[in-house]
Amino acid sequence: MFKKILIANRGEIAARIMRTCNALDIHTVGVFSEADKEAPHVQLADEAYCVGGSRVNESYLNIDKIIEVAKETKVEAIHPGYGLLSENPKFARRCEDEGIIFIGPSADVIAQMGSKIESRKVMKEIGVPVVPGIAHPLKDENEAAEIANSIGYPVMIKASSGGGGIGMKAVYNQEELLKYYAGNQKRATDFFGDGTMYIEKYIEEPHHIEIQILADKYGNSVYLWDRECSIQRRHQKVLEEAPSPFIDEKTRQKMGELSILAAQSIGYSNAGTIEFLVDADQNFYFLEMNTRLQVEHPVTEEITGIDLVEQQLLIASGERLTIKQADIKREGHAIEVRIYAEDPETFFPSPGRITKLYTPTGKGIRHELAISDSSVVSPFYDPMVAKLIIKGETRMKAINHLQEVLDAYELQGIKTNIPFLKKIVSHQAFREGDTTTSFIEKNIIKK
Ligand code: MV4
Secondary structure (H helix, E strand, O other), X not given: OOOEEEEOOOHHHHHHXXXXXXXXXXXXXXXXXXHHOOOHXXXXXXXXXXXXXXXXXXXXXXXXXXXXXXXXXOOOEEEOOOOOOOOOHHHHHXXXXXXXXXXXXXXXXXXXXXOHHHHHHHHHHHOOOEOOEOOOOOOOHHHHHHHHHHHXXXXXXXXXXXXXXXXXXXXXXXXXXXXXXXXXXXHHHXXXXXXXXXXXXXXXXXXXXXXXXXXXXXXXXXXXXXXXXXXXXXXXXXXEEEOOOOOOHHXXXXXXXXXXXXXXXXXXXXXXXXXXXXXXXXXXEEEEEEOOOOOOHHHHHHHHOOOHHHHHHHHHOOOOOOOOXXXXXXXXXXXXXXXXXXXXXXXXXXXXXXXXXXXXXXXXEEEEEOOOXXXXXXXXXXXXXXXXXXXXXXXXXXXXXXXXXXXXXXXXXXXXXXXXXXXXXXXXXXXXXXXXXXXXXXXXXXX
């Protein structure tokens, strides 16, 4: 196992990774920006270094500077967390070239899964169901219209480099397709520097369900069940749970087995997530693979008892997986809510100084915090300031407990989405597990 690693991230995830490092006696090197001098993750690190200005481009995305700190402090490995450099093949390659272990899969695999067209092609070839559509770049809107006629409307035009809903448009007829194609492609080019487009059948009101996997460097892999992540607003997840209340055991097992097949076919090693769209009839379709630890990983940890960060560290240091598929338990039900520093009505960010923080404790309650009771929430970064994870024996017990804890939670000085979370958690459709990707617009923010 490693003796010393660098954590190239901030906020709750840097703190989360450091916690496991402490438990395993791994010395931690933190990095921070000008704005983050006093941030909790800096206090928690055994040593920490400033890597540049407040903007992420100047600091947390500054590859040269982060590599320089890694070399000076003689770390064996870098954990990238999520976001930032975690799925940047250039950064992974640079680590490889500098002889520092990147805690994640190879740069080639990151690049392959980063291309939606390429990952679709691979999954299709090995027999993982993909949404009906094409796996080659579109020439222009005329080719798009031709293919749309053959698969049938509605269809979705998507950017191969896409993410977060950008460069993506559902269209219901040829007129709409021709009208929106160019603008959608331009947004993709502006945002990703890549206007490569493809097209798929549009699945209406799907569930978004993902499978957590672990894979070592020797081709061994296991799946750690599923997470239901359908409750999101504008591609920003708000609440996640494990297991999904929607899929049946047969579907769950098939999705798990195909996810392992996917990992093995591409030579994957690390924790990873395969995202699927699942329709009302439990047909599932590969959407994309995330080659990092995810924000919502705690719900999987809660139902399996497995520390995913520890597994990532073991895998990266060259250990074999010791977990056997048959030994992976699935106990109880876990729900995570993301607490954002934002106005609960307008959703505008609400940075500022926190004046009071009370996080209820007790059995079944877990907090992941990016803040303390006097932190300043900076406008420069993601507004997610905390995660609350509740585990219960059953889904209903977890929901009721979550409601109590949200009622008792106190976070003052800034606006938060806690009132919005309470609306979701108390909603009958949510309590019944009727949670497609349209849940929030249909039930919470009615226009
Ligand atoms: C889709 C889809 C329906 N049909 N693709 C959204 C994020 C991007 N990675 C892919 N997304 C979608 N792709 C087809 N063919 C619906 C969505 C989608 C969605 C997916 C997951 C979670 C939330 C979502 C919200 C709206 C649309």
